[in-house]
Structures are given as structure tokens and as C-alpha cells.
Amino acid sequence: MTAIAIIGAMDEEVANIATALSNVTVTEEAGVKVTRGTLETNKGTAVNVAATVGGMGTVNIAATTQHLIDADQPDAVIFSGIAGNLNTNLHINDVVLGGTLRYLDTDMRLVGQFKPGTADRPIEEYHSDDRLLELADQALNDLNIHHIVGIIATGNYFVDDPQKVEQVIRETGADAVEMEGAAVAHVAARNDVPALVIRALSDNADTDYEDFKTFDISEYADTAAKLTVNIAKRM
Secondary structure, rough: EEEEEEEEOOHHHHHHOOOOOOEEEEEEEOEEEEEEEEEOOOOOOEEEEEEEEOOOOHHHHHHHHHHHHHHHHHEEEEEEEEEOOOOOOOOOOOEEEEEEEEEEEOHHHHHHOOOOOOOOOOOOOOOOOOHHHHHHHHHHOOOOOOOOEEEEOOOOOOOOHHHHHHHHHHEEEEEEEEHHHHHHHHHHHHOOOOOOEEEEEEEEEOOOOHOOOOOHHHHHHHHHHHHHHHHHOOO
16 A cells, blocks of 8 residues: 655644544654555545654755655655745745745755765765656646745755845755755655655745744645645646
């Protein structure tokens, strides 16, 4: 049976995903709460789903991703969250699919020497799986959500001012900036597991973190859950 690991941005998102599952169990493990169950696909088959909230920052999300890969042996990892918009042609609530994922604060000449790169040919960036990108495109079209396949930049700092925005765009050419996506794709690549990174745009990377903490993103949690379930049903 196909297995999918879903990593969400918030508890509400995972709770909404759980409502679509059968035979649900919830356990505490490796510092996170994992919800597991089965989901009927559009083909009438079933997939095993393990869903959790990953934690903020590259180390937290990497640990969560590796744990789910070890514990559930998924055939795919889907990660969804929010991000700051860097693309003037996009708007709040649009979605960027991570066709390309680049670190902001990592010297890939060193880090990229390890699988799937080598010392002779260090990897410079990571990518979502082509088939998963295609399924996500279909699901987003069904939900009538404007989206692109673009570049997502990941760093361990909150981007919230014009100088940082300019730096991120200059260094990565990114359409969106956040704190986890490249690490998910990185760990998945180390394990030869296809991954998909989905980011909904919550602001224009111009919101102070103290103000950002007060954002009501419950609507996003609902949309993200519907989207990830829609994608899973196509597998």
C-alpha cells in the first residue's frame, strides 16, 4: 500500500487532514504528535497517511522529516506552509510550488558534497518531484487557486524588511522566502524519497515578526488541508 508523509505548518491543518482519514491514531514520538490513518484515493484504493506539524526552522523540520521517513517508509513527503511573497506578479493567498529550493545561509560548496551531491559535483539546490508537482498543479486548478512552480528560499531567520528582501532576491532569485522548505527537500533527497513543497503567500515579507504572530491563518489551515488531501487522493 502507498504511504504518504504530510508535514503541516500548524495544528489546525493536521487536525483538518485527520477528518478525511479512517482508522485514525495519534501518538507522541520524537518530540511531535503524529496522526496516522488511511485515505481512499480517487481510484478506489487506499493510502496510508502520517501527518504532523514539523516545527519552525531547518533543524526542527529536518528532524521531523527524517523521523517520518524512518518510522513510516513513505513513498512521498508533502510539506505545506506559509511564506513571504517576493514576486511582484503574485499576491497574498497565491501559492508557490517549490520547483526549486535554495538555502539562504548555507555554503553549498561544503554541504552539497553529500548525497545526492558528491565532492566533485556538490549539489547547489533541491527540487520537488516532477510527478508530485503535476498532481499539485491539478489539485490547485480544481480548487481555483492561483499558483506557480517557482523558487523558494529557506533560511533560519525571519525576513521582514526591504534590505533583507533585496538580499534574498539577489542571492537566490526566489519567488517566496520561508524557514523550512529546502531542509525538507534536502532530507528527502538524502533518503531517495520524492518530496513536494507547497507555500501559500501570507504577506509580502514586510511584516514584523511580533505583528506576524497575531495573524489569523485559520483559513489557510483549512485550504492547505483540502489541498494536501486532494493531492493524496490522486496518488
